[in-house]
Amino acid sequence: MTGFGEELAALPMEELLRVATEAAPDTVERALAREPLDLFDFAALLSPEAGRRLEDLAQRAHALTVQRFGKTVQLYAPLYVSNECVETCTYCAFSRTNPIARKTLTPEQAVAEARLLRARGFRHLLIVSGEHPRHVSPEYLGTILRALAAETPSLSVEVQPQTEEIYREWTAAGAEGLVVYQETYDRDTYARVHLAGKKKDFDWRLATPDRGAAGGMKRLGIGALFGLSDWRQEALRLAAHARYLVRRYWRCFVTVSFPRLRPAEYADTLARHPLADADLARLVCAFRLLLPDVGVVLSTREPAQLRDGLVRLGVTQMSAGSRTEPGGYSAPEVPTGRQFEVSDERTAGEVARTIRELGFDPVWKDWEAALRG
Amino acid sequence: MTDLLRIADREFRSRLLLGTGKFPSLPVMRDALDASGTEIVTVTLRRIDLDSPEPNLLEFVDRDRYLLLPNTSGAEDADDAVRLARLARAAGLSDWVKLEVTPDPRWLLPDPVETLAAAERLVKEGFTVLPYIGADPVLAKRLQEVGCATVMPLGAPIGSNRGLKTRDSIAIILEQAEVPVVVDAGLGAPSHAAEAMEMGADCVLVNTAISVARDPVEMARAFRLGVEAGRAAWRAGRAPERAVGEGAEASSPLTGFLRGTA
Amino acid sequence: MAERSGEILLNGRPRILTPGQSLAQLLVELELDPRWVVAELNGEPLGRDRFGSVTLQPGDRLELVRPVAGG
Numbered sequence: 001m002t003g004f005g006e007e008l009a010a011l012p013m014e015e016l017l018r019v020a021t022e023a024a025p026d027t028v029e030r031a032l033a034r035e036p037l038d039l040f041d042f043a044a045l046l047s048p049e050a051g052r053r054l055e056d057l058a059q060r061a062h063a064l065t066v067q068r069f070g071k072t073v074q075l076y077a078p079l080y081v082s083n084e085c086v087e088t089c090t091y092c093a094f095s096r097t098n099p100i101a102r103k104t105l106t107p108e109q110a111v112a113e114a115r116l117l118r119a120r121g122f123r124h125l126l127i128v129s130g131e132h133p134r135h136v137s138p139e140y141l142g143t144i145l146r147a148l149a150a151e152t153p154s155l156s157v158e159v160q161p162q163t164e165e166i167y168r169e170w171t172a173a174g175a176e177g178l179v180v181y182q183e184t185y186d187r188d189t190y191a192r193v194h195l196a197g198k199k200k201d202f203d204w205r206l207a208t209p210d211r212g213a214a215g216g217m218k219r220l221g222i223g224a225l226f227g228l229s230d231w232r233q234e235a236l237r238l239a240a241h242a243r244y245l246v247r248r249y250w251r252c253f254v255t256v257s258f259p260r261l262r263p264a265e266y267a268d269t270l271a272r273h274p275l276a277d278a279d280l281a282r283l284v285c286a287f288r289l290l291l292p293d294v295g296v297v298l299s300t301r302e303p304a305q306l307r308d309g310l311v312r313l314g315v316t317q318m319s320a321g322s323r324t325e326p327g328g329y330s331a332p333e334v335p336t337g338r339q340f341e342v343s344d345e346r347t348a349g350e351v352a353r354t355i356r357e358l359g360f361d362p363v364w365k366d367w368e369a370a371l372r373g
Numbered sequence: 374m375t376d377l378l379r380i381a382d383r384e385f386r387s388r389l390l391l392g393t394g395k396f397p398s399l400p401v402m403r404d405a406l407d408a409s410g411t412e413i414v415t416v417t418l419r420r421i422d423l424d425s426p427e428p429n430l431l432e433f434v435d436r437d438r439y440l441l442l443p444n445t446s447g448a449e450d451a452d453d454a455v456r457l458a459r460l461a462r463a464a465g466l467s468d469w470v471k472l473e474v475t476p477d478p479r480w481l482l483p484d485p486v487e488t489l490a491a492a493e494r495l496v497k498e499g500f501t502v503l504p505y506i507g508a509d510p511v512l513a514k515r516l517q518e519v520g521c522a523t524v525m526p527l528g529a530p531i532g533s534n535r536g537l538k539t540r541d542s543i544a545i546i547l548e549q550a551e552v553p554v555v556v557d558a559g560l561g562a563p564s565h566a567a568e569a570m571e572m573g574a575d576c577v578l579v580n581t582a583i584s585v586a587r588d589p590v591e592m593a594r595a596f597r598l599g600v601e602a603g604r605a606a607w608r609a610g611r612a613p614e615r616a617v618g619e620g621a622e623a624s625s626p627l628t629g630f631l632r633g634t635a
Numbered sequence: 636m637a638e639r640s641g642e643i644l645l646n647g648r649p650r651i652l653t654p655g656q657s658l659a660q661l662l663v664e665l666e667l668d669p670r671w672v673v674a675e676l677n678g679e680p681l682g683r684d685r686f687g688s689v690t691l692q693p694g695d696r697l698e699l700v701r702p703v704a705g706g
Contacts, residue, residue, distance in 0.1 A: 029613070030610055030612060030613055032613075033613025033614070034610070034613065036544075036548055040610075041610075054628050054631075055626060055627065055628050058627035058628045059624060059627060062624075062627055246549075247549050247550070247551050248551065250514045250549055277631055278628075278631050281628065281631060305630060306630070306631075308630065309627075309628070309629075309630030309631065312627050313627060313628075
């Protein structure tokens with residue numbers, strides 16, 4: 001069977017984009033009522049005409065979200081273990097040549113961070129790091145995972161793409177979820193913002209979720225970094241990727257995320273193709289309609305008021321109280337080494353309280369493997 | 374606009390597959406195949422009755438026009454099915470096989486366990502495998518994973534002519550499918566075929582509903598039209614239904630929070 | 636069933652074997668057009684191109700099958 005690379009190349013982008021920019025009211029109306037939607041219906045929901053139907057879109061998305069996920073939001077925390085990085089990504093503070101304070105946690109330090117997060121309620125942790133073959137080797141991450149798995153019910157990783165064999169080792173060590181954002185699905189843009197390092201290889205990164213699933217990952221998270229390239233094109237390709245993963249890896253739970261560029265030290269984070277708040281809200285809704293069972297993840301990159309509003313439209317997982325530098329939970333006063341500046345600076349407790357006020361249940365741990373080992 | 378059905382490495386214009394069983398005569402069957410526009414017809418292997426030879430089916434099926442799809446009808450387990458498929462291939466019929474494992478003589482319902490086992494073996498031996506299955510979405514995924522070229526879920530038991538009794542399960546199979554989905558068995562009327570095609574099925578296989586009709590040739594033509602209508606409707610994107618008798622649910626606005634943000 | 640020399644099992648029934656007879660010759664004797672016949676010898680499928688070269692042996696199990704109408 002072919003991989004997503006072939007599907008991506010075969011997408012009728014010209015026709016899809018025409019619908020995404022020119023859909024007539026009737027086309028949008030039909031897309032709103034279809035079940036299931038196809039990619040052309042999804043394209044219609046990205047159109048300016050659908051922008052005028054945002055409230056209708058939101059009502060549909062809300063109803064579907066409640067039907068499939070209940071009134072719940074799962075909370076997770078990122079745990080940065082290292083900001084060492086050999087990549088050169090123009091938009092990221094961790095980029096190789098940036099003179100930020102570099103740090104890699106020891107397993108003991110990582111466990112200390114995890115314990116602080118556990119005390120705040122978190123049971124689901126996302127292990128994040130820069131991409132560095134020596135400081136953040138597969139063996140190092142395996143050690144970290146084993147150290148954390150003993151007391152953390154649910155672990156995901158968002159680190160350098162690896163081989164299927166290494167993913168198999170990591171799942172054996174306790175990882176259940178793999179998060180890898182393509183950053184941009186536009187090859188030209190991709191080449192423009194990834195100047196050096198292994199990350200230049202678009203196709204290796206694109207096939208990472210496939211290797212993860214083959215290596216036993218139960219959750220696959222993908223996303224695009226919005227602001228780098230035309231948002232409609234990114235959304236169409238991201239949707240096609242998510243749909244591909246849902247069909248191919250039907251045993252896995254798939255999530256999507258729409259992070260927008262945020263200010264970061266020494267980085268070029270000017271959004272050349274900005275995604276407006278209302279359009280971000282529309283993406284949340286449109287993905288819910290196309291893929292009713294796919295999780296939508298929202299980080300603290302977004303401001304509090306917007307995050308609260310998006311909960312009711314289709315967001316199913318949120319981080320809260322996040323620190324984006326290694327050791328940030330233990331030593332919050334450290335001034336440098338963050339990947340990006342968070343926007344929603346509320347504590348996890350405050351976020352949970354607000355979710356409850358919205359009529360939703362903040363879920364710290366939604367499930368745990370019945371059997372392990 | 375060309376809208377071709379692609380199965381494995383072959384393309385077809387027609388989305389109606391025909392079975393050749395139970396026709397009143399072979400000439401009628403030949404005319405029905407012609408009227409249906411089909412390009413794929415199924416055949417079965419049987420021991421030759423040495424005491425009373427019968428006319429040869431293949432003299433009535435133009436192999437330049439139709440792809441012969443041997444089925445494993447009569448197989449009660451995976452071993453039987455593999456044996457029949459090998460025979461068909463050795464005889465030069467085809468290396469495509471419609472995999473049927475039906476130990477249940479009453480409803481001819483397929484055995485999922487043996488079907489999966491046989492599919493895996495046949496794919497490894499280089500066959501293009503089209504398995505007939507109950508409308509089980511998980512089984513459909515498992516068969517795709519082992520390399521089947523299609524999945525063929527039943528709409529209703531073979532020969533029952535009851536239509537899409539498994540509609541909801543077929544909808545899930547369609548949503549998840551990475552290979553063409555052939556709705557096979559149970560379709561009793563052109564409207565059933567149209568319904569399957571409107572849902573997004575890639576093609577349908579019909580036999581009894583045509584061969585047992587009062588006028589099989591005319592019914593073959595009717596099925597052709599039903600399949601074409603359903604396919605066109607699916608491509609056209611049908612207009613949404615509007616609920617009747619349900620009061621609109623008043624709900625508070627969900628997007629007010631966006632006012633005042635960027 | 637005890638195996639008797641000079642006999643094959645054809646479609647489940649014993650048949651006296653003409654010594655040295657090929658499968659192709661047997662088909663002529665049975666008045667069967669080889670183009671429509673599918674043969675399985677001792678459980679193994681036999682391609683049509685081998686009908687002339689295969690000599691039947693006592694004790695062989697031969698199945699002669701053909702395509703018929705079916706759904």
